[in-house]
Amino acid sequence: MILPIQRDEFGIAITAADQPDLGAIPEWYQTGTGQFWLAELDGQAVGTVALKDIGGAAAALRKMFVKPEARGSVGAAQALLDAALAHARMNGVATVWLGTTDRFTAAHRFYEKNGFDPVAVEDLPDAFPRMAVDTRFYRLAL
Template sequence: MVEIQPIGNAYSESVIDLILNIQQKEFNVPITIEDQPDLLEIEDFYLASGGNFWGAFINGELAGTIALVKFDEKAGAIRKMFVKSEYRGKEYSIAQKLLEKLISYCNENGMTEIYLGTVSILKAALRFYERNHFIIIEKENLPAKFPLMNADNVFCFLNLKSKL
């Protein structure tokens, strides 16, 4: 049974462990905790601006994460969407449940645009976003306030108004 709940700084260590293992060991992305100081300050970075950070738990174990950076009154950016390899796929549907929680939060809070940046080597992630009606856009078409990450080279957009 998957339980999804908002999490804060108390979970920073577990979040860092989960995310860095996937980034560095599984996908060989040259990124460190120094490149992601937001993970040490979840509440200040995500919650204070009106965004959120959720964890997916299975039997008390952190199995996945997703975060929302609210960077405009009506727009947010998905960050830190990661699921441990042993919990990926349809059996648990963790990524889908996390995304649905984030979309629901956006709808409840009057946000109509969701953006994200990712890296092209994460092919399964791109297919997942496309299945969920995100469209790939050029970097030049991102809003000026979009919080860019250096590693990202593919950008996606979801218009929640068109999904209503």
């Protein structure tokens, strides 16, 4: 579900091999305060989001992808983000960081509407798991 959005919809040259976390979700995301969520619509996967525990009461929001048919009024993106942030708050996370690409302009508006503030790359914590395609970064204080 994630690769077609990245490659076909947005033209990002990325492969599954570039994202080893997707083959090791329990080990990568479901440790410490981390978790991985999947949204379904009519029995089909339509969205994902993950939190990666990066220590120091911080987490990285990652793998936020929603298929076009589940965007907008369907509300899958908001439901996924709400679940991730509720989980973070319940588990003592004080700051959520995220990285995205310049191409995801609708995502930028979505994150900003949800209280995320843009930050410079040099402001990221050392433990932030930056992907090569990340060019824009955000922070949310909980």
